[in-house]
Amino acid sequence: MAEKKIKIIVAKPGLDGHDRGAKLLSRIFAEAGMEVVYTGLRQTPEMIVEAALQEDADVVGLSSLSGVHNYFFPKVVELLKAKKLGNVLVVGGGIIPLEDIPTLKKLGIAEIFGPGTSTDTIVGFIKANVKSK
Amino acid sequence: MDIDYVAEILEGSPLAMARVMTWLENEDERARSCMEKIYPHTGNAYVLGITGSPGTGKSTLTDGVTWQLRNKELTVGIVAVDPSSPFTGGALLGDRIRMTRHSADPGVFMRSMATRGYLGGLAQFTRGAVKVLDAGGKDFVIIETVGVGQDEVDVMRVADTTCVVLVPGLGDVIQSMKAGIMEIADIYVINKYDRPGADQLFAEVQFRVDQDSSIKDRSWVPPVIATVAVEGKGEDDFLEAITAHRTYLEQSGKLLEKRRNRIHEETLQMIHHELFRIIRERLTKDSRIEQMVEEIMNHKLNPYNVVEKVVDEWLPASRLK
Numbered sequence: 001m002a003e004k005k006i007k008i009i010v011a012k013p014g015l016d017g018h019d020r021g022a023k024l025l026s027r028i029f030a031e032a033g034m035e036v037v038y039t040g041l042r043q044t045p046e047m048i049v050e051a052a053l054q055e056d057a058d059v060v061g062l063s064s065l066s067g068v069h070n071y072f073f074p075k076v077v078e079l080l081k082a083k084k085l086g087n088v089l090v091v092g093g094g095i096i097p098l099e100d101i102p103t104l105k106k107l108g109i110a111e112i113f114g115p116g117t118s119t120d121t122i123v124g125f126i127k128a129n130v131k132s133k
Numbered sequence: 134m135d136i137d138y139v140a141e142i143l144e145g146s147p148l149a150m151a152r153v154m155t156w157l158e159n160e161d162e163r164a165r166s167c168m169e170k171i172y173p174h175t176g177n178a179y180v181l182g183i184t185g186s187p188g189t190g191k192s193t194l195t196d197g198v199t200w201q202l203r204n205k206e207l208t209v210g211i212v213a214v215d216p217s218s219p220f221t222g223g224a225l226l227g228d229r230i231r232m233t234r235h236s237a238d239p240g241v242f243m244r245s246m247a248t249r250g251y252l253g254g255l256a257q258f259t260r261g262a263v264k265v266l267d268a269g270g271k272d273f274v275i276i277e278t279v280g281v282g283q284d285e286v287d288v289m290r291v292a293d294t295t296c297v298v299l300v301p302g303l304g305d306v307i308q309s310m311k312a313g314i315m316e317i318a319d320i321y322v323i324n325k326y327d328r329p330g331a332d333q334l335f336a337e338v339q340f341r342v343d344q345d346s347s348i349k350d351r352s353w354v355p356p357v358i359a360t361v362a363v364e365g366k367g368e369d370d371f372l373e374a375i376t377a378h379r380t381y382l383e384q385s386g387k388l389l390e391k392r393r394n395r396i397h398e399e400t401l402q403m404i405h406h407e408l409f410r411i412i413r414e415r416l417t418k419d420s421r422i423e424q425m426v427e428e429i430m431n432h433k434l435n436p437y438n439v440v441e442k443v444v445d446e447w448l449p450a451s452r453l454k
Contacts, residue, residue, distance in 0.1 A: 030225045038225065038229070051229060055245060056155040
């Protein structure tokens with residue numbers, strides 16, 4: 001069997017044009033040996049989940065800087081489960097107030113990475129928590 | 134949760150199609166029995182190949198053709214290939230960005246594939262992914278190659294119709310006369326036609342097409358289509374050309390001939406791949422390959438007699454001629 005690659009969708013849900021971070025992370029994930037599907041801006045949860053489905057993604061990374069995370073992040077988790085993709089690891093980042101994080105985690109977002117998180121931490125977390133298929 | 138992947142694929146389940154494609158890419162043993170069972174259900178989809186240099190607009194054109202096909206209520210599968218890093222093995226797969234308008238359309242299945250070191254413009258298992266989409270009932274399967282140079286022509290061995298996308302500003306008339314990528318086109322697309330130099334490029338490509346007609350016997354003369362893909366201009370001409378080529382292939386019997394050649398080549402390639410896989414696995418398992426390398430380094434052996442030895446050992450029958 002050939003070496004397995006981690007496939008990750010990097011997506012920006014909602015009306016948010018700030019994608020420097022998402023683009024940089026896409027590069028970082030690729031440098032870490034992952035196969036990264038960057039979906040671009042202004043994605044609906046349905047679009048993100050459809051991408052995860054068709055790409056058979058292991059991970060979905062959501063980035064939000066516009067304050068919509070409390071709606072969009074759990075919605076993505078919910079739709080993934082509805083499509084029998086409950087095994088997909090969902091992580092988030094961007095500008096997320098600390099007090100929102102416990103709720104997001106309870107709703108199935110595995111981890112939230114705020115500004116200043118070292119990229120090693122993010123890559124390490126994903127590699128340690130990705131599930132085999 | 135046990136899933137009958139074969140049955141699910143035949144019903145067009147995206148989940149099953151996606152998973153089997155992953156197995157193919159990982160050379161997971163589960164892929165093989167699935168592929169065997171879905172194989173009899175392939176051969177119905179029309180396979181379109183879109184190739185060209187990086188940034189010529191292949192993804193945007195793929196998006197445009199998909200839109201046109203969807204308007205005719207045809208379903209579409211897309212396999213878009215992007216390069217893997219030769220250093221890290223990672224890949225940034227960006228073709229999906231151009232196709233977001235189809236992302237919630239159940240009539241479109243789009244899969245990104247990294248080359249994982251495979252040369253020729255496709256990934257090793259692009260062919261397999263095409264078969265999965267075909268068996269899954271897609272009317273059209275579009276293969277978008279990685280951005281190619283002059284010599285990555287594998288797509289013509291998989292596609293029924295091969296489209297070469299060109300843009301102005303990349304070279305003079307001699308470039309368009311060369312062998313390789315320029316000779317595999319069933320259709321030439323000059324994209325970014327609003328850019329300077331487009332008319333000249335059109336004339337140069339047309340010149341090549343005319344030359345070809347005097348050099349070789351050609352019952353199909355590749356049309357040259359002008360498009361501005363980001364504005365959707367020329368999409369309908371493009372689809373018309375594809376349809377015309379398909380009609381030509383079907384009526385002339387060339388489609389069957391093409392597919393027969395494809396099976397021939399593919400079967401040999403699969404045998405090659407499997408033999409190599411087995412031998413590589415055995416040679417690496419007990420580090421024999423490392424010993425051989427050491428001995429070659431020390432000039433005790435050379436690669437030529439090593440090849441002979443290895444082949445003799447694993448395929449003794451080959452020496453019984």
